[in-house]
Amino acid sequence: MAAENDTQVREFFFSSLPSHPAFLFVVFLAAYLAIVMGNLMIFLLVFMDSSLHTPMYFFLSHLSCLDICISTVVIPKLLINFLRQQNTISYKECLGQMFFLVGFAGCEPSLMAVMAYDRYAAICRPMHYSLLMSKRVCIQLASFTWIWGFLDSAIHAALASQLSFCGANQIPHIFCDVPPLLQIACSDTRVNELACHITSLFVGLGPLLFIIFSYVCILTSVLRIHSKGGRRKAFSTCASHLLVVFFCLGNAFLNYNKPSAGYSLEIDTLVSAMFLIVAPMLNPLIYSLRNKEVKGAFRKVVKKWTD
Known part of the structure; x- marks a missing residue:
């Protein structure tokens, strides 16, 4: 087993830090605070305001929780690295980071599919x-979305723990993930790669096809609505979800479907930033700015606290 291999590394080194680490520290810190505060606001509003106790907002609160978790798995470690240059x-920290990152990221596509099903049913x-x-x-x-994501993560973590690295400890990335670890492993990675392809069909492609099918049905039903106001309301209800699907799944696709040669460190940092920062930061903005119910709940909570 890899853990018993004398050449098993105890510590990994990420590829050279991008230039201007102090600037990146400020940018990532500001973005992380915005992610936590924005998504925490959505989560608390759904919890505190009874008018938001509906299936759509119940799932939105789970999405907000996921966004916080995904960013928290990676960004604090990045901030430490930027600050200390x-x-x-460590090997164990790397596997742990990979496990939770893949788990939380794997939950999102199925949660998006569940949210699409909710809009279809409505x-x-x-x-x-x-x-x-x-x-x-x-x-x-x-519950299924969380179990499904971490079942996928457990498979990848179990397989990754059996890899040997033969002293190769330079990860061509800025955080630990499945593809970079497979790239530097010196043992046979065919089983790991097969697992990646199979799980991507169930975790990524399957939910995406379900979302597309759901919205084809929704579009067909909406076009049958004779009232312009009814059509506008239906489209408005779905628009926020479609924007979130575009950002989350689009960024996930870029992050996990790189060319075989990989990206340069600068492009990798940009893609990772979009995956870890842009989508989680935009989600609460999309729902709060486009949704009268969320804005109304926010005003009620603020008024309650200030009275």
């Missing part, structure tokens, strides 16, 4: 919506 991480099956999206069903669907 070092680029090391628009295409309104008479049965309360039954299709009962409290029990919502809890089961939310």
Whole structure:
């Protein structure tokens, strides 16, 4: 086993730190604070305001939690490295970072699919919506997304723990993830690569196809609505979700489907920043700026605290 291999490394070095680490520290810190505060605001509003106790906002609160978790797995370590101008991480920390990153990232596509199903049920099956999206069903669907993501993560972590690195400890990335570890491993990685391809079909492509199918059905139903106001309301309800799907799954695709030669460190940093920062930071903005119910709940909570 790799753990018993005398050449098993105890510490990894990330590729050379990008230039201007002090500037990046300020940028990443500001972005991380914005992510935590924005998503925490959405989470607390859903929890505190009874008008937001609906399936759509229940799943939105889970998305906010995921966004915080994904960023927290990586950004604090990056901040430490930028501040100290070092680029090391222990073997166990690396596997732990990879496990939680893949787990949280794996939850998002299935959660997006569940949110698409919620919009499908609300628009295409309104008479049965309360039954299709009962409290029990919502809890089961939310639980499934978390279990599904971390089942995927457990598979990759278990396989990665068996890899040998033969002293190769220079990770061509700025954080630990499955593809960079496979790139520097000296043992056979065919099983790991096969697992990546198979799980990507179920964790990534499957939910994406379901989302597309759901919105084809939704679009068909919306076009049958004779009232312009009804069509506008239906499109507005779905627009926020589609924007979030575009940012989250698009950034995930860029991060996990790199060319075989990889990206340069600068491009890798940009892609990773989009994956870890842009989407999590934009999600609460998209929902709060486009959603009257969220803005109304925010005003009520602020008024309650200030009175």
